[in-house]
Amino acid sequence: MSKPFEVIISDGQSTLQLNRVAQALRGIPKGYEKAVSRAMNRAATAGRAAAVATIRNEYTLKASTIRRHFTIERASVGSLEALVIGKGTMLPLVQYKTRPKTDTTGNARKPVRVQVKRNGGTKRLGSSFVFKGKILQRLGTKSLPVKEAYGPAIPLIASNDEISRNVRNVMQETFAERIDHEAGYAINEFIKKKRG
Known part of the structure; x- marks a missing residue:
């Protein structure tokens, strides 16, 4: 079994965007955690798709063959990190x-x-x-x-600098695009509950 390929996204790195989201959601119980975990899960899904597409562009494997070697460990309110993991033997x-x-x-x-x-x-x-x-x-x-x-095994292929960099970039871009949307959704969800 090859060493697994992993790309992680977490809220460990404080950014201006995350600070702004935290401020906007400070009065909503678990609002920040919900918004961040949802955005992370979208990012992880996009990262897996990017891994499949990038490998498919370089190797003669079918997309379905590549995809079944990738899993996602989803973020949750209690665990603000998501992982894209590639596993498998030759x-x-x-x-x-x-x-x-x-x-x-x-x-x-x-x-x-x-x-x-x-x-x-x-x-x-x-x-x-x-x-x-x-x-x-x-x-x-x-x-x-x-x-x-x-x-070659999928983790070995995915460890290629170009492929892993592409997956990481797609995940970060998707997270940055989704976080404001998810924050807005958390605010609307909170308002509806207050009214309902």
């Missing part, structure tokens, strides 16, 4: 762009070609064949033993 090479897709054993022998990154062409994978939806590689000159061929 991916079977067949999940990247490969040719052919059908079995290459017996009379259907063809060379197996693989493309992991979009900016590189397909490369021939020596001593390999496709069998029952898996790419297998021979470990010697004989037919057996064989092992399944794997490509």
